[in-house]
Amino acid sequence: MKKFLLLFTSLLFSLIILSCEKEEQIIETISPINLVDVFMGEDSTYNGVCIPTNKTTQMLLGNKGYSKSDSLVSGFLVTHHSQNDESIHAQLSITTSVKPIKSFKDLQDDVMIVDPSTVIAEPGFFEVYLPENKTLAALTTGQNVAFQKYTFPDTNVANIIIDPNKVTDGKVVTSQLFTTSPRELQGYNIIQKGSKKEKIYFVIKITKDYGSFRIADHRSITNKLKVTGRHTKGILTFQTNRNEAVEVKVGFSRKGLEEAKYNLRAESHNSFSLAVNNAQNQWEATFDKFYLEGGSKVNQSKFYTGIYQSHHLSPIKNDNLFIENPLIGLISKNKSKTLKTGFVNFNSLDEVSYSNDSINNEIYSLQSIGLTPLEGEKYKITAPVFDRVSIDLFNGKNFVIEKKNRSKTPNEVSYNGNILEDNIISEEQILLGGILKVSL
Template sequence: MKKITTITSILMLLIFAMGCKEEQKKVEVNKKPINYVDPFIGTGGIVHTFPGATTPFSMIQLSPDTDTKGWNHCAGYHYDDDNIKGFSHTHLSGTGWSDLGDILLMPTVGALKLESGSIENPDEGWRSRFSHEKEKAEPGYYQVYLEDYGIDVQLTAGKRVGFHKYTFPETDQANIIFDPTSIIFGQVLNTEIHSESNDEVSGVCLSNGWGGKRNVYFVAEFSKSYETFKVAKSGKLTDKSKASGKDVKGFATFKTREGEAIEVKVGISAVSLEGARKNLNSERGMNFSVALNNAQKEWSNVLNKFDIEGGTEEQKKIFYTGVYHNFIAPNLSMDVDGKYIALGKELTAENFINYSSFSTWDTFRATKPLISFLATRMSEEFSKSLISRYTDAKEHLPLWELCGVDNTCMIGYPSVPVIYDAMQKGAKIDKEEAFAAMDDIAHFNKVSSSDGDGGLNEYIKLGYVPAEIPKNISKTLEYAYEDWVIAQVAKELGKDKDYEYYMKRAQNYKNVFNKERNMFWPRKANGEWFGDIVMDEWEPLQEHWISGNKWAYDYFVPHALNDFIEMKGGREAFGKELDHLFSTELHMKGEEHVDISGFVGGYAHGDEPGHANPYLYNYIGEAWKTQAMVRRLMGEMYSDKPDGMINNEDCGQMSAWYIFSAMGFYPACPGSQEYIIGSPIFDKVTMRLANGKSFTVVAKNQSAENMYVQSLHLNGEPLSKSFITQAQIEQGGILTFEMGPQPNKSFGTPLEDQPLSTLK
């Protein structure tokens, strides 16, 4: 009897387990795209993303700050930390530099503390410990339990308003601290706080940082009136309700019941206090739950642009979180009345919505082409914003614009391909204005905050940036590519002379190609070649190449690759060079630049200039090598952990590389019509385009082992080419891959089936 009971029990357990498995399957099947996003991916390592609440391209990025100094805290939060300073309203997403963290709020309980204290010793001030077990992040939502105070914090965001919900214990001293002096990395110049009624606090912070001198005004509204409000100035508490100075903080104190929630809505503005109030009023009808519902609807609208079948759960999380990261920046930078600040001027937008935080040097490569496919209207607004710096602000296209200020980080004129990509995909942009802005910046030398004199005047005069100017090889090559882009705009407008002029400049890469060395090499202003350079030390290379990454720029001629391949000795020789690049480990001395990471041989995936290099095998008929390499990079350089990327996420670019690669194609030359075939990792991906059509990629028999393309069909018709075109994608339809475990070395081999990148 006992034996029968045991058998019966086992059978019951098996049936129960099968039911659980079936239920688990059902749950997985019913998961929505938004459920795969994990905002904690990128908050560890040196990826520099934030976990807090935002909406697509919002002015608000409401997120916790664990600290505001040091390399780990470019976005204010690092996953390894165990205490929180507070919750501020603006953050950079994945950048390699620090700023923002504006207008910090912090709820506490008990006697007031006037300083936040240090991350090393949180008991010095108002900081609170927390654990990841009591922390949650979703698109548009963040929650954490503050252990030192027994307070549950929830955050969500609107377009111009941050929504806080603090659930307190029973106490006569529930405090909400306003600290405008807490900013990430920058220098506070002046602050002001005042409260004219017991349900509102307002103020401003004037600071100077990577985004230049800027004001952030705020108006905060409570769901419950406070009992008392005090202001601290220069570390001393006063009974005044208003103060200004370099170090001013505000403290609102409430009486609360156990489990009572106080909501705070905070509107911000770069223009004025009146602007902040208007922005707050524009979202006044929303409480926390309504704002959260709206935020998650907005994110679902973005994430539902993709349907995925197959692949692993980890791959889906990486993919959808990547889509999420691509829709965080640029950021809305305009009040509801149309006023905005750009290049130190107060302007009013007419017929466009102004955005800022343009990391164009990183994102022209894949992020902006992706957004243009999915949300052309947004690319249109971004482009109009950039062009307005020339037409309205009477200045020049920016290199890296933050909060309306060109911090001139990086090189070239990367706004140019961003605008052209939007134009190609149907954005309604005045092409004459666009060309005028491009022509202007192509004749205006900027001094880079990161890389010195732009050398543009010398480039125009000599046909190259001379060796005496820092990063001369990188600058020459990027100028030449961007000149090709300008030439394409001139061609579309029928500006024949301008087309010929810029096409001549587009060939300037030839002027730094040293035939004896068979590579790009620094050239002096007098025309002589620079002498020998120590090739196994980073420091000498950093004089001539961005980050010292010679290995990325050795192949950066995206607009004329076929011509360049011939210069290098032909297809066979070029193929051997690529093999050497990806197989030969570097043995370098000295300090490695922080941006160079994720090595496969000499290729560094953490540095954007080389992101197209794994796809270059297609240009010489060896597409199968691209397929193997992109599979390897997707597997080794990305994960669903907090340190889930090999370097800074850079406002979407690292993720955009993965998204395109996971679908099986990549824009190796933004501005070209060709998207180069790789190796898809999902059984099926449907991408819903901004034009209302859908493009579906089906990968039959794909698996970790079956990484090689055996054949391609587009809408049922055989496709022998190792690329597809923008037009084919935009027409919608089905691209079908037949995958297998062995390379099909005949796929994409004939010349007519290879991508064509030649000067025209």
């Protein structure tokens, strides 16, 4: 009997340990990338898919950008951001259809119907179903290349339409399209913004030979392989089997076609799925620079959403979106510009004060760890939301914030054992690395 009780006790103890280990494992598998909400603002605006370096962005063109509830879009806008705010962004738009295109009239209504309930939007990945076309569209980006994937139905009129005249940063004066092989399209557009004009070159690779290539120019469609004009659109038509995927890769250059080819060639060996993995790995590496302990799931979601949005730049220019988070300067040497502050609700996903939630989330990611920005790259220490925060700095050092007790205001603040006067710490001190202890 004793042996039986001993065996039963041993088994019960083992089950408890396994249960605890299993529960602990579930907690550990919650990745920061899964806590990010890529939609922002009261209207759930989506500013596109990109990687943290943010040179290339893709987004859906709705009535005003794209929001979570939009069911009509006029294209997938591909943008390669300029190195500075003065230059014009490289842009073109791509649409798809499975209807016969016999005349220019068939191209005039280029609106695509999307099903909002099918949207999968994550850092580095976007997917949506087009019910009218029975097509699944997916987007991701590399450093200088945009990747698209269209999964078509069984049809002989699977169309991919390239429009170099649809841009959001300025207007197109003229454009050129031509094909060099059944899997490649090249061209340029000249974009004018105010008094400035810039010629943008692009090269597009497709993973399947097109069945036919035509160019629409103004009011006609031609079989010519090269056309220059103000209303050019390239129509690539494929015959596809059910659930057959066609991938599209786009590279840009401001210097010439050869550089556009080089930029594309540097990443075009990647398949769409590999490009998604690369993009999401970069986001995970960015989020992994921050380790949070304590706080609710909502707190953590808002924090990582703020980090995501701090790295994000909309292809539709908006002054509010140029506000950068000083935290990003601590992990990647990118100096912040300005930071507007406002009231942030720390206990809810709802944000107030500004219509653009990205601003509030960026502020939240900073203030939730107990840092309020002051003039001269200094920070006032306030009560952190989290019990402990660890940040991997760009210089290889580590900055830790530890909270003791629970209160709304700090009682004593020390950094590496030294009391901080007026509870103020400079960025220079932070970059030395160490432990900031906040007693409440």
